[in-house]
Amino acid sequence: MRRVVALGVTGAIAGCTEEVPGVGDSNPTGAPxxxxxxxxxxxxxxxxxxxxxxxxxxxxxxxxxxxxxxxxxxxxxxxxxxxxxxxxxxxxxxxxxxxxxxxxxxxxxxxxxxxxxxxxxxxxxxxxxxxxxTPTETEEPTEEPTETEEPTETEEPPTEALFYDGFEDGVGRWQTHDSAWGQTTTHAYRGDHSAGIGSNGSQSVLASVELDQASRISTFRYYWLETGRSYGGGVRLFNRAGEVEIGTATDNPEWIVDDADGAKSVNGGTDYQRWIRTELAFNWDNGVATVSFRDTESGDSYSAAHSLKQGRDIQRIEITAFTSQEGWENSSCRMYWDDIVVEE
The missing domain is CATH 3.10.450.50 (Nuclear Transport Factor 2; Chain: A,)
Structure with a gap:
């Protein structure tokens, strides 16, 4: 992760000065x-x-x-x-x-x-x-949608799916765990709306939804967009016993998979303000899911098989904050999710 670092220590102030020590009016250090x-x-x-x-x-x-x-x-x-x-x-x-x-x-x-x-x-x-x-020299992001944010090849919404939500009708199907998370028009992969959050403070689970019944699903897919001020966030999938099967996330801006071996970076990621397509294709007989990330703007991608933690089934989808240092929580999550699909 490109870790945002403050000065990282605490100490006492020496007192008000007329000039900055080591700089002064002539600025011999060259510091701007x-x-x-x-x-x-x-x-x-x-x-x-x-x-x-x-x-x-x-x-x-x-x-x-x-x-x-x-x-x-x-x-x-x-x-x-x-x-x-x-x-x-x-x-x-x-x-x-x-x-x-x-x-x-x-x-x-x-x-x-x-x-x-x-x-x-x-x-x-x-x-x-x-x-x-680090990606800090990229063009300054804004909170306003731009033409480059629209994916070049938008997939059609599924006509038959075990679960689908593009958030055009709000977030009424979801249990909201953080009041800052909800429907928004700031960014959208498809249509006019997505679901997102843009706030600081202690954050972990943002929202969750239960499938009608636990199932050995074939595919789980969603799109997410992260802004530059976010520390990270993602999605975890739980089985009927309430156990985590697998999770995928961003870690500002690395791509993360939380599988049987724990959470780890699988790719350095690309840039902010982009919709990233994330798909998990399950092979329950072998206890694995093929996890794929793709930047819909640049085309950069990752795909590999990852072992499931339990290998049972999927019943709950959980949207949550994430950082590699703190796990599934952080103090600044500024992300958007859209087109969440579960297929049998």
Whole structure:
């Protein structure tokens, strides 16, 4: 997973300063203004100033707590632009707190424009050579649908299926476990609606639905779209005994399968704001399901057989948050689901 990282420690503020240590008016480190502002905010106990340096749609925005800004002392040791990456910077920062000796760490900092000013989109511990493979330099996502989000080959809705929901008639068939999850027109794979969530806070199970009866289904298929501020989410399938059989998810933006061997990344994923087709084709005699992911925009895909946890049947579909670090829960899920199909 491309893990969103805040500064990751807590500490005391050394006090208000006229200049940012190591930068000053002449800015000898080469650190751009957003990084200088972010550092100054930690020195001046000013969470609002810190947030003014952050892109409000960036994954790091919600990770910076007021407590951290007030307690942590930060100083810029050195910095500079990464060659051939205009808006990627390296910044060596000295961090100190009352319960931690001073230490110096290298950070990679990604910048993006917001209202004609560069803001910090994301930051991660490590040098640019370790972090430049992350997808943070892609075009800035928006919450508004764009022409590129419409899949080039939209499948027809099934005429005969054990279960189908495209959410055009709402979410009345579902038991809603998180009030923030529901029908939306923000994104849709087909028609005008999907079901989604866009909120922070502790989240796990978002919604679930019971099939009319437990069945050894042949196929389970759905489409999902994740935004850049999401940490991940997915779907788990349960049998009649309430046991998990298998799960599939995104981990910002890796593709995840939770099979008999546990949850693991099977592909690095592609990009945000795209509908990803996910299908599970079951072979109950062999106790496996062939899991396939496909980016409907780029065509990138993955397909392989995965062992089921129990190998019994399927009765409940559960939509839930996910991260590899926390399992089937997280603190920011911003995703959409559409065209959920169960075939016998």
């Amino acid at each position: 203004e957003p990084i200088q502002t972010f550092v100054r905010a930690h020195q001046e106990d000013d969470p609002e100033l810190a947030r003014s340096a952050l892109h409000p749609d960036g994954p790091v925005y919600e990770q910076i707590s007021d407590e951290e800004v007030r307690r942590l002392d930060v100083e810029i040791v050195s910095g500079g632009t990464v060659p051939d990456h205009e808006n990627v910077h390296k910044a060596k920062l000295r961090l100190e707190s009352p319960d931690m000796a001073a230490e110096t760490q290298m950070f990679t900092v990604w910048l993006r424009p917001y209202e004609e000013e560069l803001k910090i989109w994301d930051l991660a511990v490590g040098s640019p050579s370790e972090n430049l493979s």
